[in-house]
Amino acid sequence: WNVVSLVTGKECSVPSSHVAKVWHRWLYEGVSREKAEELLLLPCNHSGSFLIRESQTRQGCYSLSVRRTNLSSWDSVKHYRINRLENGWLYIAPRLTFPSLQELVDYYSEIGDGLCCLLKEPCFIQGAVQVPAQNLALPVVVKKSSLNWQELDSSALFSEAPAPAGESPVSLGLREAISSYLFLTEELPPEKGEKGRLWKCA
Structure with missing residues (x-):
């Protein structure tokens, strides 16, 4: 993959094994459970920050990872499996199904209904906001x-x-x-x- 730095504007190549696709700001493809925890526990994220990633153990299924605050200890990340029915509908709890991931996210953003907390905001990755490159003056060269x-x-x-x-x-x-x-x-x-x-x- 060819990528461009948002800070310097330089282009370089990155192996596909080190690239993750992000959709809707919360759907991640190619992110492991460990990496999801690492991202959600960054200082820029808070309780209720979440992401959905492809399941590593079940093809066609997803996992919801949510950061939660523990009053007696450090923040942690809770994982929920999102299962898929034969008709394509999705669910975390069998009694409640959704036609799409977006419907699922919308529901759990308003009603916790068994989750550790409400889904508040998608996982924020530092550097995702474009920062204009600074035009730094070149050092003066003195030749003796x-x-x-x-x-x-x-x-x-x-x-x-x-x-x-x-x-x-x-x-x-x-x-x-x-x-x-x-x-x-x-x-x-x-x-x-x-x-x-x-x-x-x-």
Whole structure:
């Protein structure tokens, strides 16, 4: 499947085994029981949040997963099997049948009738609301000329005074790295020649 990020607008491919279809905001295809619990227990969902998913054990049947609040413990998810009759009608309790999933959802949204709570709102998935991509400014690239170690004044390496912005050929990070290296190896800075340049050791 080809998918597009709602944030960045970039397109990429996703294996079909990692894709779930969502219908009516509450009907999920390709979602396991464990994944349904994970989604419903997200902080953006509350007691009464629900989803309907294809049954993993009975072909042609569905399961209703509902988040409920437990006053004495953490929120949990209750699952109900939605069975299908030979005539295509659906039911949770045999005494009450519905011609479609939409009729079933509408009924249990108004009357609990044996469920742990009323169906209040479909499971909300973070990122489902489109967020406009921000036009972030690109970082400024500063290109300096190549550093010639033969002509470098040692004072640029060992000076503790901060150099004016853009004037020092050696970055602060490089100076700190060299200072740390010399400190760890317990060696003194190399001696300067007559013109203040670094001497090479044979």
